[in-house]
Amino acid sequence: MPSEHLDVLIVGAGLSGIGAAHHLQQRSPGKSYAILEARSETGGTWDLFRYPGIRSDSDMHTLGYNFRPWTNAKAIADGPSILEYVRDTAREGGIDSKIRLNHRVVGAEWSSADRAWTIEAERTDTGETVALTCGFLFMCSGYYRYDEGYTPTFPGLENFRGEVVHPQHWPADLDYAGKRVVVIGSGATAMTLVPAMARDAAKVTMLQRSPTYVVSMPGEDAIANRLRAILPARVAYAIVRWKNVTMQSISYRLSRKRPGLMKKLLRRGLVRELPEGYDVDKHFKPLYNPWDQRLCLVPDADLFRVLADGSAEIATDTIKSFTERGIALDSGAELEADVVITATGLNVLFLGGARIRIDGEEPELAKAMTYKGMMLSDFPNLAFTLGYTNASWTLKADLVAEYVCRLLNHMEVGGYDVCVPRISDPSVTEEPLLDFNSGYVLRALEGLPKQGSKEPWKLRQSYPFDLRAMRFGPLEDGTMQFSRRAAAAEPVAAATVSAA
Numbered sequence: 001m002p003s004e005h006l007d008v009l010i011v012g013a014g015l016s017g018i019g020a021a022h023h024l025q026q027r028s029p030g031k032s033y034a035i036l037e038a039r040s041e042t043g044g045t046w047d048l049f050r051y052p053g054i055r056s057d058s059d060m061h062t063l064g065y066n067f068r069p070w071t072n073a074k075a076i077a078d079g080p081s082i083l084e085y086v087r088d089t090a091r092e093g094g095i096d097s098k099i100r101l102n103h104r105v106v107g108a109e110w111s112s113a114d115r116a117w118t119i120e121a122e123r124t125d126t127g128e129t130v131a132l133t134c135g136f137l138f139m140c141s142g143y144y145r146y147d148e149g150y151t152p153t154f155p156g157l158e159n160f161r162g163e164v165v166h167p168q169h170w171p172a173d174l175d176y177a178g179k180r181v182v183v184i185g186s187g188a189t190a191m192t193l194v195p196a197m198a199r200d201a202a203k204v205t206m207l208q209r210s211p212t213y214v215v216s217m218p219g220e221d222a223i224a225n226r227l228r229a230i231l232p233a234r235v236a237y238a239i240v241r242w243k244n245v246t247m248q249s250i251s252y253r254l255s256r257k258r259p260g261l262m263k264k265l266l267r268r269g270l271v272r273e274l275p276e277g278y279d280v281d282k283h284f285k286p287l288y289n290p291w292d293q294r295l296c297l298v299p300d301a302d303l304f305r306v307l308a309d310g311s312a313e314i315a316t317d318t319i320k321s322f323t324e325r326g327i328a329l330d331s332g333a334e335l336e337a338d339v340v341i342t343a344t345g346l347n348v349l350f351l352g353g354a355r356i357r358i359d360g361e362e363p364e365l366a367k368a369m370t371y372k373g374m375m376l377s378d379f380p381n382l383a384f385t386l387g388y389t390n391a392s393w394t395l396k397a398d399l400v401a402e403y404v405c406r407l408l409n410h411m412e413v414g415g416y417d418v419c420v421p422r423i424s425d426p427s428v429t430e431e432p433l434l435d436f437n438s439g440y441v442l443r444a445l446e447g448l449p450k451q452g453s454k455e456p457w458k459l460r461q462s463y464p465f466d467l468r469a470m471r472f473g474p475l476e477d478g479t480m481q482f483s484r485r486a487a488a489a490e491p492v493a494a495a496t497v498s499a500a
């Protein structure tokens with residue numbers, strides 16, 4: 001048995017893990033905890049990605065924590081500013097001292113007899129294995145693999161004489177000044193890279209198989225900046241946060257209910273921003289409805305400006321093969337390139353790739369159902385953070401952390417040491433976890449847990465709904481089962497996961 005025991009173990013020192021630690025310190029101050037972080041740095045996504053122009057694609061008034069106002073004038077912020085904000089939160093809250101870097105959690109085993117998780121972590125610096133136990137396991141490990149981005153198989157890639165770079169592994173010394181660059185992809189990363197690289201490259205071509213919905217927003221929020229000048233930062237932040245939540249919610253609902261109208265509005269915006277005669281439909285008219293995939297936001301029309309001044313262009317075409325000089329397209333055209341950037345996405349990874357065992361059994365994640373989008377059926381004392389697909393990640397991350405604290409406090413008061421969501425309603429049916437057809441989601445869906453057809457198993461992509469349910473909803477809801485040591489005899493993994 002390991003000698004160290006913690007009340008709570010947080011996995012991951014990114015935006016979510018550091019936010020979770022803050023909530024824990026504020027709301028459940030007696031609990032001992034640590035954060036195990038696989039990398040040698042904190043900040044997660046905002047430290048890993050180093051490509052030119054790296055920025056948020058949602059506003060910082062909702063990507064920021066609910067407890068820490070974002071006071072920078074820029075609402076769409078650059079990566080280094082977001083990293084600084086996350087690290088300042090850790091420093092000022094004393095969270096830094098609880099973070100153990102270079103600890104990759106590779107296994108977690110629940111014991112019903114001990115009513116605790118035994119955690120196995122690999123030291124990424126020394127290769128040692130470290131073990132400890134904890135009462136509650138809080139996975140804030142993000143949603144994708146850090147070691148490898150997604151690159152499809154491209155025919156003839158080996159023939160290409162130039163350089164090929166994935167944005168997840170950006171070489172610090174990559175020199176593209178005066179060179180011809182092709183960026184493959186049409187997601188947020190490609191939309192960020194194209195204007196940023198167009199400043200120095202000879203020419204940048206964004207090569208996309210199919211278009212994405214794109215909307216331009218001011219990089220600075222004038223209302224936020226004005227309010228901050230006359231109101232205390234916290235008050236101004238709260239107002240702007242709700243303004244943005246409301247606007248985002250209206251835009252999402254309108255997209256789902258009246259996709260035709262939303263398409264027209266988006267197209268009108270593009271026609272206004274792009275040069276006269278630009279083939280808007282060829283390059284910016286997707287085959288799917290708005291919000292079937294994440295809508296791309298560009299600050300201050302930066303993408304449209306480089307398309308207008310000719311330093312960048314879009315090719316909507318498919319790749320036949322790489323050649324020595326560049327990329328041959330199915331249309332017969334060839335794009336010459338010195339550098340090719342494969343902005344082709346991420347590999348989804350759930351629970352940080354840790355091997356989970358419950359009383360000696362390895363439960364199949366794909367057979368579990370998500371409870372409130374933050375716990376799993378029949379997984380005791382375990383929560384995870386998974387942000388919204390249609391709004392800023394942190395809106396959900398804050399709510400999940402608050403809910404975990406409510407649970408811990410409730411267990412403390414009631415003398416419980418185990419909480420586990422169980423499916424008791426046979427009419428609940430399985431649905432895919434995410435109703436989203438982005439490539440990275442479709443590639444991963446099969447191995448992910450499911451959501452249920454009804455509350456509390458349904459994953460609502462709605463902050464106002466979750467706010468009510470998670471901040472004020474009852475903890476004893478008939479689905480979450482609490483127990484104390486005296487009553488514990490039978491193993492927790494026995495119940496079956498229903499797919500009625």
Ligand SMILES: Cc1cc2nc3c(=O)[nH]c(=O)nc-3n(C[C@H](O)[C@H](O)[C@H](O)COP(=O)(O)OP(=O)(O)OC[C@H]3O[C@@H](n4cnc5c(N)ncnc54)[C@H](O)[C@@H]3O)c2cc1C
Binds near residue numbers: 049
């Ligand atoms: C380029 C890019 C831009 C994005 N922009 C936005 C945006 O504008 N708005 C938005 O809402 N979302 C955005 N996202 C999603 C983004 O990931 C989240 O907003 C947020 O950063 C997630 O924070 P996190 O802490 O949950 O995960 P991460 O930032 O991924 O951090 C997870 C941490 O956990 C650690 N970890 C993982 N597994 C283990 C393990 N087994 N053991 C120990 N440590 C582990 C990792 O090393 C990492 O430090 C973006 C994502 C990317 C890739």
